[in-house]
Amino acid sequence: MSETQRIGTVRDINGPIVTIELPGIRHGEQVKIGDFGLFGEVISLSGATAVVQTYESTDGVRPGEPAVGLGWPLSVELGPGLMGGIFDGVQRPLEKIALQSGDYIRRGIDVAALDRSREWAFEPNRELEVGQAIAPGTILGTVQETETVVHRILVPPGVHGELEEIAPAGDYDIEATIARVAAASGRSQRLRMYHRWPVRTPRPYLRRDDGVAPLITGQRVIDTFFPQLKGGKGAVPGPFGAGKTVVQQQIARWSNADIVIYVGCGERGNELVDVLETFPKLDDPYTGRKLMERTLLVANTSNMPVVAREASVYVGITMAEYYRDMGYDVVMLADSTSRWAEALREVSGRLGQMPVEEGYPAYLASRLAAVYERAGRVETHGAGSGSVTLIGAVSPPGGDFSEPVTSHTKDIIETFWALSKELADARHYPSIDWVTSFSGHVHTAAQWWHENVDGSWEDRRRAALALLARDAELSRIVNLVGPEALSSTQRWDLEGAALIKEGVLQQSALDEVDTFCSPEKQFALLDLALTIYDLGAELVKLGVPVQELKRQPLLSRARRIKSLYSSEQLDEIEAFRNEAEKALKHLRQEYATQEEQAG
Structure with a gap:
């Protein structure tokens, strides 16, 4: 035993909450409990009596067993060897643990996060x-x-x-x-x-800077319609089955961040197994090497100890700050913060704290804010600018966005990608609802798009969202009284919105051509859809029947062109755009000629 360690006694056990007697113990200090050597941390202190939350099951622990104070708070080891690693919620390397204890983590097992022999x-x-x-x-x-x-x-x-x-x-x-x-x-x-660094203490920096560039994810509904800046805070709320995990995995795989940290916090084991088995096989689209060379994973499934789930988010964000301090742009994905909040609720209930909204503790909002505030773009002490982009999935019960975790998160974050069960049921993926979602970074992102892609991006985005908003209103009318109540112009609005939804917003993660879409291709597809809509709207005003426009072969092809040409085949997309313009202008000439002859 080191000089910093002291020995006390277990007095009481209540699930993961253990009361110990240990003179000289400090608040936040790590402790080893009982003959099993279970790890925990002090969360309440009264004299020599401390309340400890353990990261492992306390089954079999008895009063009178030893409690050892380790002399430091819950901390992570920061150094070479993290990248490519897979850790549990308290930074124990799962691959090494599997060699020692098999498929299940043996209680009290103590394996260093970083390899001492390498x-x-x-x-x-x-x-x-x-x-x-x-x-x-x-x-x-x-x-x-x-x-x-x-x-x-x-x-x-x-x-x-x-x-x-x-x-x-x-x-x-x-x-x-x-x-x-x-x-x-x-x-x-x-x-x-x-x-070592204590995970609940933010790492220092010189000053906080404003974001200047968007995080490019390759997902059109995100990059084009609801952009997220590097160093921003975002949330992906959605009910069960709406596709939160797939959205986060796509961001992890395709984002242009230097480092990716994926924290599986209380999610189902089969989903995390898919991540753990798939990521090591994926190629990095930016370097051509394996994606795991710039990725690390923190896994704490729903059957793992609930208190370690609460710690896993802090472990992930601390490692993200460490690579930020080196001058890297880091994206951290937490799946999900709802499970993290449930861990807070369970522990607060064991402690007998007064519950508030839906049983959550009164400090839920402040804890959420404290975690999200550790994201940001900063000037580091010695490596220039670095950033941590934090994107948390939220799982509101029944898809109710008014529940506490979602509503508090919405007040904190800057980008809100709301997933819709209706869109998911209609097989529209990503099922991000363009009516409910928002981004506070559009103006800054527009400067980047103007300098790097096209200066009309903001106007085209605004026009597309306005058309989608009209579509939402008209769809309600159609559901009430039928399409016959609509004018030709309104019916064409519905057709133009459908073209944007199917040709731009929909994007399959399983489509090898379209799973990633470069900003240049994103704008080309958006501009193509709006060009067809604008030219069609002119024809409708001249009296061309909407049904005749809908019969044009170019409309069905415009819906599929996203999967026909890759991000490198922009010339082919531009050629089709010219072809579509020519066909619609030819139709206009034909109709004008018919009008003259009839007159």
């Missing part, structure tokens, strides 16, 4: 010299963590002083000393390639 090729920062002042965020050197990710070894927060020595280039394990720093007190401090 050596890394360390390349020191050539600009550093002995005697130079060192501060948090100073880059000591680099390690090629994967073929895709260069791991920058940073001076940890809280370390200041004068560089006494730095290791030469060579292979070192993470416990090796790579630098020594003399503090102002004269005490020498050794620095290794990794350090």
